[in-house]
Amino acid sequence: MSAVGQTTVAAPTTGPGVLSWPRAREAARRAGLRPLPAVALAPVEALGHTLAEPLGALIDLPAFDTSAMDGWAVAGPGPWRVTGRLLAGPAEPAPLADGTAVEIATGAQLPPGATAVLRREHGRADGTLLHDRGPCPLTTGQDVRPRGQECRRGEELLPAGVPVGPAVLGLAAACGHDWLLVHRRPVVQLLVLGDELLASGIPGPGLVRDALGPLLPPWLQAAGAEVAEVRYVRDDFGLLRDALRHSTADVVVTTGGTAAGPVDFLHRALAEAGARLVVDGVAVRPGHPMLLAELPGGRHLVGLPGNPLAAVAGTVTLALPLLHARSGRAVGAPALAPAAAALPGHPSDTRLQPVRRTAAGVVPLAFDGPAMLRGLARAEALAVVPPGGAAPGETVELLEVP
Numbered sequence: 254m255s256a257v258g259q260t261t262v263a264a265p266t267t268g269p270g271v272l273s274w275p276r277a278r279e280a281a282r283r284a285g286l287r288p289l290p291a292v293a294l295a296p297v298e299a300l301g302h303t304l305a306e307p308l309g310a311l312i313d314l315p316a317f318d319t320s321a322m323d324g325w326a327v328a329g330p331g332p333w334r335v336t337g338r339l340l341a342g343p344a345e346p347a348p349l350a351d352g353t354a355v356e357i358a359t360g361a362q363l364p365p366g367a368t369a370v371l372r373r374e375h376g377r378a379d380g381t382l383l384h385d386r387g388p389c390p391l392t393t394g395q396d397v398r399p400r401g402q403e404c405r406r407g408e409e410l411l412p413a414g415v416p417v418g419p420a421v422l423g424l425a426a427a428c429g430h431d432w433l434l435v436h437r438r439p440v441v442q443l444l445v446l447g448d449e450l451l452a453s454g455i456p457g458p459g460l461v462r463d464a465l466g467p468l469l470p471p472w473l474q475a476a477g478a479e480v481a482e483v484r485y486v487r488d489d490f491g492l493l494r495d496a497l498r499h500s501t502a503d504v505v506v507t508t509g510g511t512a513a514g515p516v517d518f519l520h521r522a523l524a525e526a527g528a529r530l531v532v533d534g535v536a537v538r539p540g541h542p543m544l545l546a547e548l549p550g551g552r553h554l555v556g557l558p559g560n561p562l563a564a565v566a567g568t569v570t571l572a573l574p575l576l577h578a579r580s581g582r583a584v585g586a587p588a589l590a591p592a593a594a595a596l597p598g599h600p601s602d603t604r605l606q607p608v609r610r611t612a613a614g615v616v617p618l619a620f621d622g623p624a625m626l627r628g629l630a631r632a633e634a635l636a637v638v639p640p641g642g643a644a645p646g647e648t649v650e651l652l653e654v655p
Contacts, residue, residue, distance in 0.1 A: 270542070271534035274570060274603035274637070277489040283543055284531050284553060285578030289437040291501065296425050300533045302435035303477055303580045306410040306632050313401040318363040322396045325354040325376055325383055327365040331391070333381040339364065370396035374630070382507050402430065414583030416477065421554060429636030436581040438479040442502035443469055446509040446519075447559065448488045464561045465508045468635045469568065473506065475655045476573045477580035490517040497526050503552055503579065506572060507566065509559030512542040519544070521548060521555050527552065532571060537604040539623035540597065553579075566605045569635060569652050587632070588651040596649065598642030605652070607632035617640030629654070 272280060288306055291305035308508040320326060320339075327333050329351035339346050339357040346364035349355065354371070355364060363370075375387030385391050404410055408425060417435060423435055426586050443466070450463040454555040463485070470480040481502060484490050488510075497505065523530070523546050532545040540563035544556040553575060557567035577584070593614035607628040610614040620627035638641070643649050 257547050262339070262402045265272060269530055269533055271536055272532055273539045277532050277537070277545075277570055278574050279557075280532050281574040282584070283575040284545060284547065284576050285438055285575040286549065286577070286582035287578055289439060291434050292437050293434050295432055296417075296422045296430065296651040299433040299435045300422060301477065302417050302420070302433075302438055302475065303582045304411060304413050304415045304417060304421075305434045307409045308415075308425060308428075308430070309431070310404040310406055310408045310410055314348055314403040314428055314527070315398050315400060317400050318367075319398045320357045320359055320361050320363060320370045320371045321398050322370055323359050324357060324373040324396070325371045326357045326363055326389070326463060327354040327369055327383070328352065328366045329368060331371075332379075332384045334381060335378070335383050341346070342419055367397075368393050369498050374453060383562075388638065412583065414581055416580075416582060420424040438477055439579040440501075440502050440574055441473050441478040441480045441504045441506055441576075443473070443483045443485065444493075444496055444505060444507045445485050446488065446493065447485075448516075450485060451624045452485065464594050465564050467558075468561065468626075469506065469508070469557075469564070469653055472655055473576065474562045474566075475574065476576040477582060478504070488518075490518040490521065493518050494522045494525055497522050497548070497554070500552075504572075504575065505548070505552070505554040506557065506568075507554065507579050508557045508564050515555055523554065536568075537566055537570060538599045538602050538604045539563035540570070540605075541602065543567035543571055545571045558623070560633055561626050562607075562621065562629055563623040565629060565635075575601065588633075588653065590636075590642045590651055591646050592616075592645055592647050592649055595645055596636055596638045596643040596647075598640055601640050603640065604638040604642075606636045606638050607634075607635045607654075614646075615628050 302492050328349035335354050335355035340358045340360045341360040346362055349366035351365045360574055369391050375382050377386045445466050449460050451460045452463055456462055466483050473480055486496055508516045527549050528546040530546050535541055538559050542558055546554045548554055555572045557564040591614035593611050594616045595619055596606055608617045610633050617632055618628040632654050634653055637650040
């Protein structure tokens with residue numbers, strides 16, 4: 254950042270101190286353990302939110318015995334006399350007598366008395382009779398989806414805390430839901446700090462293209478947030494102070510200004526805002542000068558380093574656990590995988606290493622410096638490498654990359 258026209262400001266001397274990576278993640282999660290209020294939304298509007306109550310079945314699924322295949326619904330042993338046709342729809346089918354069959358479409362309601370479905374490719378008509386020519390004798394219940402096979406009315410299908418994705422929307426609709434009770438998404442304001450940043454075009458001398466304005470919003474949205482604004486703020490204490498003072502977002506995310514450089518004003522701005530530091534430095538590489546603060550009114554600020562990969566490390570360390578908690582998302586079991594090659598580590602800090610999966614495990618990717626994104630762009634996950642590194646075959650935790 255440029256220091257032209259600015260004065261050096263010392264960081265506050267008080268704070269929680271540098272935390273280990275696991276402790277910092279847990280501190281961020283605990284900071285958000287007051288989920289936002291629940292709202293009832295139509296399923297299409299609930300996408301990306303988190304269930305605030307268990308999802309229960311309002312009907313049996315399927316609601317009646319249905320055919321799992323195109324073919325014939327048959328009654329009793331064959332051969333059978335074909336008496337008609339059934340398609341999927343609201344019509345109530347007539348009962349089948351033993352020795353009779355009706356042509357039936359996949360998903361159509363089975364008529365009373367039907368004992369099985371003969372697949373179209375296994376049936377052969379001989380005059381007025383239908384014969385089974387399948388590789389094995391037809392058995393009772395074959396290719397029938399019985400009523401309630403997937404769930405019964407009143408059964409809990411999903412617990413509270415599950416993110417609402419496309420499959421959840423489909424399940425809710427299939428089970429009769431017109432509304433879902435979900436937590437309100439935390440509103441995030443992203444403040445990108447720096448005089449040297451350019452949002453478009455080829456940068457000239459002393460300027461760089463901003464990578465974090467495009468990179469971070471999709472990542473935050475995947476964590477359940479609603480990104481209301483991306484604002485660029487110059488290296489000016491007054492501008493930063495006023496931006497924090499006037500923000501109404503549930504979570505403010507800043508990039509840059511977290512260290513003690515000549516224009517790193519974030520600590521001073523937080524002090525003037527009456528914020529309480531929850532995390533002020535994490536023993537992780539890249540990205541150790543990251544912070545989490547509680548703002549007046551129960552809101553939060555996550556301060557990310559300005560280097561792109563370091564900012565990503567801060568996002569997965571502090572922003573995502575906080576957003577998951579505020580969204581009401583349940584904590585899942587960590588994803589684990591063996592290292593297929595040695596994963597170099599830092600002597601005393603956790604390292605977040607971009608990796609790809611192979612049949613033998615995960616392998617590290619090059620171009621993994623704090624200011625680089627080339628390795629991350631090819632990565633399938635970030636491996637959590639313990640201090641000292643991980644040997645081939647050692648199990649490591651993986652953080653998924655959206």
